[in-house]
Amino acid sequence: xxxxxxxxxxxxxxxxxHDLTAKxxxxxxxxxxxxxxxxxxxxxxxxxxxxxxxxxxxxFAGEDVSSLSTHERVERGLILVPEGRQVFVKFTVTxxxxxxxxxxxxxxxxxxxxxxxxxxxxxxxxxxxxxxxSMSGGEQQMLAIGRGLMAKPKCLLLDEPTMGLxxxxxxxxxxxxxxxxxxxxxxxxxxxxxxxxxxxxSRAYVIESGHISLEGSSExxxxxxxxxxxxxxx
Amino acid sequence: MGQLIxxxxxxxxxxxxxxGIIALGVTLTFGITGIVNFALGAFMMLGCYMAWYFTxxxxxxxxxxxxxxxxxxxxxxxxxxxxLFRFTRNNLVNGLLVSIGLISVMEGAAxxxxxxxxxxxxxxxxxxxxxxxxxxxxxxxxxxxVLLGVILATYAALTxxxxxxxxxxxxxxxxxxxxxxxxxKILQSGVVVYSTGxxxxxxALYASLYSIDPTLGAVxxxxxxxxxxxxxxxxxxxxxxxxxxxxxxxxxxxxxLPIAFRDAYxxxxxxxxxxxxxxxxxxxxx
Numbered sequence: 001x002x003x004x005x006x007x008x009x010x011x012x013x014x015x016x017x018h019d020l021t022a023k024x025x026x027x028x029x030x031x032x033x034x035x036x037x038x039x040x041x042x043x044x045x046x047x048x049x050x051x052x053x054x055x056x057x058x059x060f061a062g063e064d065v066s067s068l069s070t071h072e073r074v075e076r077g078l079i080l081v082p083e084g085r086q087v088f089v090k091f092t093v094t095x096x097x098x099x100x101x102x103x104x105x106x107x108x109x110x111x112x113x114x115x116x117x118x119x120x121x122x123x124x125x126x127x128x129x130x131x132x133x134s135m136s137g138g139e140q141q142m143l144a145i146g147r148g149l150m151a152k153p154k155c156l157l158l159d160e161p162t163m164g165l166x167x168x169x170x171x172x173x174x175x176x177x178x179x180x181x182x183x184x185x186x187x188x189x190x191x192x193x194x195x196x197x198x199x200x201x202s203r204a205y206v207i208e209s210g211h212i213s214l215e216g217s218s219e220x221x222x223x224x225x226x227x228x229x230x231x232x233x234x
Numbered sequence: 235m236g237q238l239i240x241x242x243x244x245x246x247x248x249x250x251x252x253x254g255i256i257a258l259g260v261t262l263t264f265g266i267t268g269i270v271n272f273a274l275g276a277f278m279m280l281g282c283y284m285a286w287y288f289t290x291x292x293x294x295x296x297x298x299x300x301x302x303x304x305x306x307x308x309x310x311x312x313x314x315x316x317x318l319f320r321f322t323r324n325n326l327v328n329g330l331l332v333s334i335g336l337i338s339v340m341e342g343a344a345x346x347x348x349x350x351x352x353x354x355x356x357x358x359x360x361x362x363x364x365x366x367x368x369x370x371x372x373x374x375x376x377x378x379x380v381l382l383g384v385i386l387a388t389y390a391a392l393t394x395x396x397x398x399x400x401x402x403x404x405x406x407x408x409x410x411x412x413x414x415x416x417x418x419k420i421l422q423s424g425v426v427v428y429s430t431g432x433x434x435x436x437x438a439l440y441a442s443l444y445s446i447d448p449t450l451g452a453v454x455x456x457x458x459x460x461x462x463x464x465x466x467x468x469x470x471x472x473x474x475x476x477x478x479x480x481x482x483x484x485x486x487x488x489x490x491l492p493i494a495f496r497d498a499y500x501x502x503x504x505x506x507x508x509x510x511x512x513x514x515x516x517x518x519x520x
Contacts, residue, residue, distance in 0.1 A: 048413065074415035086410040088403050099403050102396065103415025151414070 001026040001155050001186045002047065002078070007056035009046050016042050017210045019056070024155070024188055029181045031201035032190040033231065039210040040190035041083050044157050048080045049073050061154060074103050077154030081161060085144040089133030093124050096132050096143055100150030110150060117146040120176055138169035145176065155186040162193060174200060194231030198222050237367050242485035248374050250481025251381035255436040256458030257465070257473035258385055259429030265405040265468050266425040269322055269329025270459065273314070274433040275451025276340035281307045281437025282446040283348055286355050296358045300438040307434025308427050315426040323422060337451070344448035352445040377439040384435065385474045392470055401425065405468065457500065464504050466514025475516065
């Protein structure tokens with residue numbers, strides 16, 4: 001579904017992603033685990049074309065998308081739920097969700113998806129006419145995920161969806177991700193919280209200062225000594 | 235005295251929509267491209283001369299001439315965007331320098347082609363409306379209604395259409411809008427061109443009321459920026475009210491105070507309002 005092939009990215013002279021190679025098959029949930037500033041966000045931004053790659057290539061659904069603009073990648077079904085939620089604070093919940101469907105040719109007939117999102121997040125339905133800026137962080141995160149789903153993603157990239165949220169909300173979001181995965185959604189989940197990410201995903205990549213340092217199935221990584229000492233705190 | 239005040243209120247409101255249409259361009263351009271386009275006054279001037287040339291020079295019907303003037307101004311706006319403003323996105327200082335340079339070029343060209351002698355268009359719509367002892371030239375009423383209509387239609391389009399919502403979303407969070415699939419480059423160019431078109435419309439209508447000269451845009455862009463700040467930059471409906479409020483302040487002010495200082499009244503009023511509402515009257519609204 002999505003494939004990073006020896007991707008290198010620079011911010012000015014800073015080489016932030018080194019030969020990143022990773023592959024996510026259709027229907028898989030894969031985690032990208034790393035500390036702050038390890039390159040998770042850069043990897044996802046590069047996937048969407050918000051950041052240019054300096055070498056290597058990026059394939060999505062069998063097509064080289066490295067040189068496509070962001071809106072062209074979005075139109076192909078590659079959807080990012082960005083770090084820090086980035087909801088439209090002056091829009092209501094419904095207006096935010098509708099913006100998610102902006103790129104779709106059938107954007108005037110999105111009632112089905114709207115019902116689906118409100119069904120997944122009943123809390124959003126309660127607040128559908130409320131301005132997004134006046135909601136709590138957890139509700140904004142739900143809104144950001146809902147907005148992503150409105151785009152009818154083929155592959156959903158999530159950048160730290162649980163950052164800074166109360167444990168109970170984290171649980172709620174994990175449940176939703178589980179439901180999406182059960183419905184066959186392809187998900188790439190970037191997370192600092194390794195144990196949570198490993199619970200959610202079937203496979204994971206560990207990224208350290210822009211290098212993939214480990215990869216494997218969630219079970220094998222949970223047993224790995226490095227992971228245990230660095231991320232799981234055992 | 236009452237009639238004098240009422241008359242000035244009306245005159246101020248009409249002039250205010252002219253400020254408002256330019257202010258709308260200022261506010262939209264700032265919200266989407268992050269620069270203040272001071273050259274909008276020069277585009278207004280271009281609209282004036284085009285309307286004058288198409289009617290008195292080529293003998294077109296005035297309504298057609300206005301439409302053509304708007305098209306020519308928008309096209310000039312497109313060229314300016316692609317050759318200049320494209321490189322000043324979200325760079326206030328560069329945008330300022332480029333737009334001031336553009337003013338010099340456009341005013342210089344206008345002086346060269348049309349000289350500094352003011353031009354007066356033939357009357358388009360003679361006659362007046364009189365009611366309650368007030369007299370309003372018909373043409374002024376038409377200009378007022380057209381500008382009011384265009385500003386309100388723009389507001390409606392921004393809130394009700396997909397492209398309008400995309401623009402508003404972009405103004406709130408450019409990157410999130412891009413992640414929704416908004417074509418940001420086209421949106422930015424579109425807004426620059428649209429605001430030059432609005433300025434051209436203001437100019438084409440202005441030409442039917444007052445005499446025109448190459449430097450008339452300077453006063454209008456200053457008033458428009460004032461109106462936009464008065465309203466709270468980013469507010470579409472606010473730019474209309476800001477413009478009208480400014481027009482009325484000047485109109486009524488010049489009854490009681492020396493008319494030579496009329497341009498200052500609006501500024502004093504602006505300072506007074508910003509003292510109490512630093513973000514502008516309509517801050518936080520659409």
